[in-house]
Amino acid sequence: MQVIVRDNNVEHAMRALKRKMQREGLFRELRERRAYEKPSERRVREKAQAVARQRKAARKKLQREGLLPAAKRRASAR
Numbered sequence: 001m002q003v004i005v006r007d008n009n010v011e012h013a014m015r016a017l018k019r020k021m022q023r024e025g026l027f028r029e030l031r032e033r034r035a036y037e038k039p040s041e042r043r044v045r046e047k048a049q050a051v052a053r054q055r056k057a058a059r060k061k062l063q064r065e066g067l068l069p070a071a072k073r074r075a076s077a078r
Helices: 010-024 026-033 039-065
Strands: none
Touching: 010 026
């Protein structure tokens, strides 16, 4: 992973790096690998994640079809 520092603005580069790491799921993976996870716990977690993904996909589909109100967007501070 690489971030270019422009005009010696290290803070901006650090924020960009953290955003990239967040998108890649690196922080989540580090948290998961912090301690041993039993195979049975892993299966339960992965199953729960799959169910959550399916529910999210179904919700998005209903929103696109107009059967559910669209999710409220957060106002950015930019």
